[in-house]
Amino acid sequence: MFDAEMLDVPIIIFMSVVAPLWLILHYRSKKQVSQGLSEHEHRQLVELAHKAEKMAQRVETLEALLDQESPEWRRKV
Incomplete structure (x- = not known):
């Protein structure tokens, strides 16, 4: 039957093969998560935050211009 x-x-x-690789990859990913952002990722995040601030300023400027040119625009949206 069953041998x-x-x-x-x-x-x-x-x-001998799968379990050690599994453990190595598991703990490597845990280490990367615990270390947080890399320097490159941090730089990208700061750059994106700066772009978002500039975008918010542009939106405020556009809204102010629209308020002057067409005060009823907010009701149309």
Whole structure:
């Protein structure tokens, strides 16, 4: 019927190859998450924040111009 020796080879392969790789990759990803943003990612985030501030200023300017030119524009939207 069922031979216990049939499981020996897959278990040995799993324990010697798959399990160590699994553990290494798992703890490497945990380490990267705990370290936070890389310097490059931080720089990108700061750049995006700066662009968002400029965009907000432009929107405020456009709204002010629209308020002067067409005071009813807010009701149309």
